Amino acid sequence: MLTIFGPKQRFCDGISRRSFLQIGAFTFGAVSLTLADILRAEARAGAASNRHKAVINIFLGGGPPHQDLWDIKTEAPAEIRGEFKPIATKVPGIQIGEVFPQIAARMDKCIVIRSVVGASGGHDAYQCTSGWPHSSLRSIGGRPSIGAVAAKVLGPVDPSVPAFAGLAAPTKHLPWSDAGGPGFLGPSYAAFKPDGPSRANMTLRGTSIQTLADRRRLLASFDGLRSDLDSSGVYKTVDAMTERALGVLTSSKLVEALDLSKESDKVRARYGDGKPYQYQYDGAPTANDHLLMARRLVEAGVRVVTLSYGRWDSHGENFKLVRDHGGKLDQGFSALIDDLDARGMLDDVTVIAWGEFGRTPRINKGAGRDHWPQVSCALLAGGGMKTGQVIGATNRLGEYASNRPVTFGEIFATLYHNLGINPETTTITDPAGRPQHIIDSPVLHEVV
8 A cells, every 4th residue: 555654734624644645635737646546556666666677797707717618618639628528408409518407407598608709808897897898988987887877877766776786795806896887977876785884884773764854855955055066076976875875774675675584495595605605715705695686686676786706717726616616606597597587577687697708728737727818608598588599609629709709799789778778879978078879889689
C-alpha cells in the first residue's frame, strides 16, 4: 500500500491529513487520481524498476591466460599447450577448459570471444571499464567508464540507489581495484563503493529522518549563493554527492541490497564464498559473494556494477592458480547466470568476465606464463544477445588473432547497446563544451 507520511494534521471533520491521503483522492486541475490509480502506478513502477537494463562487469585483474580458459590449444606442443584438456559444452562443437564444467553446461547462454585485440599492456582495468586507451582525452581528465556514462546519460533508476557501483575490494596494486573512473565527467559520476569503512556510514546513528530533512532544506537554502559564487563547478559536484549520500541514508533499499543475510542458505551456497583465498598477493580475492551482491544491487536499481575477481598475474605456478581461480569462477559465474535466469533478468542484464590482456603462449621456467597483450579473451552472458557461440579464433599456438579480431571498443559498443544507449549517436559534453562520442566502434554484429 502506498502511504504518504508527514506531520499529523487534523481537519475540521476530525479526519487526519494522513488518513485523507491514504483513503481519499488527489485532484490536480481536472484530473482526479484515486488511491487505486496510485497503487496501479506503483505496481507498474515496481515492475519497470525490475526490468531495467544493466551490466555486471567482472574484471579478472592481472591478465588471465586465454589458452588455459576458453581457448585450449590441443594441437600445440607441450611447452605451449600446458596441462589442461578441453571439455565439451552444451553447444555442439564448442569446447572450453576442463576447470569450467558448470559454465560448459550453460554455454547455450554464453558467448566466448577468443580474439580480443588492442590491449595497451598496462596492469590496470582502464580499457576493461571504458573501452578506450589511457591516452584518449587525458589532458581533460580522460574518458569516463561505462558506469559513469550510464549514470550521466540514463540517471538513476531509483533516486536513493546509485546508477553505478563498484564492489572491488581494496588491493595492494591499486589499479586492480579500480571500479572505473568518471573521467572528464567529474567526481559526481564516480562509482559508489560500499566496501570498507564507508559501509558503516550508510546507517543513521542518533539522527532522525525529520532532522535529516531539516538539514537537507538548510543545505538547499544556500543554493542561490553557491550558484552565484561558483564558477569552477566545485559546488555542483559537492551538491550532487551530498544528495546521493542523503538518498542512501534516507532509504533502506541500498543497505538491504548489500545485506547477503537476506538470501537463503541455499542461494549463498550455490555461489560459494570463494574461500580460502589463494594466490591473492597484491590483487583481489576470489570473492564469490560479490557476484551475488552484484545481482542484488542490480535488482535494487543499479545500472552498472563492476568488481575485481582474483589475481591472475600467473608468472609462476600458472596451472595451480587457474585450477584455484578458475574453479571458483566457474561456480560463481554459473550461479549468477542461473540466478538471473530464474528471476527473469538474464535478457536484461549483460555479464562479462575478462582481463587487461592475455598471457604468453610459451610456458616459462617457473611453470608460469608472462604478459601477452597481443590477444586475450572474454566471456559474456545474457543481455538479450545471440548466445551459444564463439567469436574469433587464435592461431595454433595462441599467439595472435587468426580470425575476426575484436576490439575493446566493439565490446563496449555492444554493452552500451544492451543498456539501451545508442553507441553511434550518443555524445557527452566535455569540460570545454565539446560533444564527445561515448565510443568509436560498432556493435558486435554477431550478437545483436
